[in-house]
Amino acid sequence: MTDGSGPDDEPTETTSPRDDPGGSPAGVGRDPGGDPSSGLDGPLGALADAPPGQRDGGASGDGGTPDVTAAAAAVLRDRATEWFEPLYRDAAGDPSAVPWAGLAPHPHVVGWLDQPGLDVTGVDAVVVGCGLGDDAVELARRGCRVTAFDVSPTAVTWARERFARDLAGMPGTVDWQVADLLDLPAHLVGAFGLVVEVRTVQSLPATVRDRAMVGVSSLAGPGGWVLVSTLLATSEEAARSWQGPPWAQAPSELAAYRVGGLERVALEHPPADPSRPAMEVRLTLHRAGSASDVDSDVDAAGRAVPE
Numbered sequence: 001m002t003d004g005s006g007p008d009d010e011p012t013e014t015t016s017p018r019d020d021p022g023g024s025p026a027g028v029g030r031d032p033g034g035d036p037s038s039g040l041d042g043p044l045g046a047l048a049d050a051p052p053g054q055r056d057g058g059a060s061g062d063g064g065t066p067d068v069t070a071a072a073a074a075v076l077r078d079r080a081t082e083w084f085e086p087l088y089r090d091a092a093g094d095p096s097a098v099p100w101a102g103l104a105p106h107p108h109v110v111g112w113l114d115q116p117g118l119d120v121t122g123v124d125a126v127v128v129g130c131g132l133g134d135d136a137v138e139l140a141r142r143g144c145r146v147t148a149f150d151v152s153p154t155a156v157t158w159a160r161e162r163f164a165r166d167l168a169g170m171p172g173t174v175d176w177q178v179a180d181l182l183d184l185p186a187h188l189v190g191a192f193g194l195v196v197e198v199r200t201v202q203s204l205p206a207t208v209r210d211r212a213m214v215g216v217s218s219l220a221g222p223g224g225w226v227l228v229s230t231l232l233a234t235s236e237e238a239a240r241s242w243q244g245p246p247w248a249q250a251p252s253e254l255a256a257y258r259v260g261g262l263e264r265v266a267l268e269h270p271p272a273d274p275s276r277p278a279m280e281v282r283l284t285l286h287r288a289g290s291a292s293d294v295d296s297d298v299d300a301a302g303r304a305v306p307e
């Protein structure tokens with residue numbers, strides 16, 4: 001595994017049907033009134049337009065003063081994710097209508113799990129934004145007890161039905177759930193030894209990405225490992241001018257995982273290419289604490305350690 005501190009880092013696999021950074025078709029999910037990442041002319045504009053009675057989110061707390069912060073946060077959250085469910089619904093069971101559906105586990109996940117000596121049997125794992133479920137089922141195939149969640153009920157039903165028969169013969173299990181990373185149910189927080197996030201944070205606008213990354217972090221229990229595959233801009237400037245979705249994350253943004261209590265163990269990426277404004281990277285992060293089931297098999301540099 002590569003420590004990722006410089007452009008000479010060992011390249012990682014980058015080709016897969018799922019590697020197209022253009023994860024959604026042009027215009028899909030865009031706010032017709034503006035880029036949702038810009039914040040002010042979109043979601044907050046909608047808030048300003050709301051009748052006064054709907055602006056406070058019902059949480060004034062002092063008998064009259066509207067809680068504008070909570071209401072604004074709720075609007076931003078809704079606007080960031082509301083386009084996924086219609087996309088899956090309109091696909092009507094045709095995966096070719098889901099731009100990111102490669103119908104195979106992501107090579108970043110497979111490569112991580114393939115590290116010599118790594119054994120995830122019996123580990124409680126969670127897949128964030130599971131989509132059509134391939135990464136979740138790969139973890140179950142290797143013996144994990146998987147929770148896979150997505151904000152789109154149609155995606156969750158689709159994934160469950162797609163793999164119902166295959167899962168019956170696997171050593172692990174998958175519990176498919178509808179849940180929102182931006183508003184996580186308490187029972188998921190801190191419950192996992194392995195957290196897998198593939199291309200969900202990059203599909204969310206800047207207005208909510210910090211919250212999303214802190215949410216991903218919060219899923220890891222003490223000693224837990226977090227594996228992220230995301231599109232990373234090669235400069236802050238490239239990130240600022242990026243038109244999504246998906247968005248290329250600014251390098252500085254990744255500090256949100258530290259805010260979430262995680263230590264970065266590795267950042268793997270292809271060889272630096274100045275002509276490319278972004279690249280797919282794999283991040284390995286770790287929460288300090290007593291060992292999770294995975295912990296005993298992986299050293300502090302993110303390398304698998306045979307038992």
Ligand SMILES: C[S@@+](CC[C@H](N)C(=O)[O-])C[C@H]1O[C@@H](n2cnc3c(N)ncnc32)[C@H](O)[C@@H]1O
Nearest residue numbers: 084129130131150151152180181182198200203
């Ligand atoms: C670009 S797709 C990637 C899907 C899957 N991880 C893959 O690589 O095929 C992003 C997924 O995240 C889901 N998603 C977006 N925002 C979410 C949220 N706040 N909570 C849970 N899932 C979310 C979407 O419905 C979608 O399935």
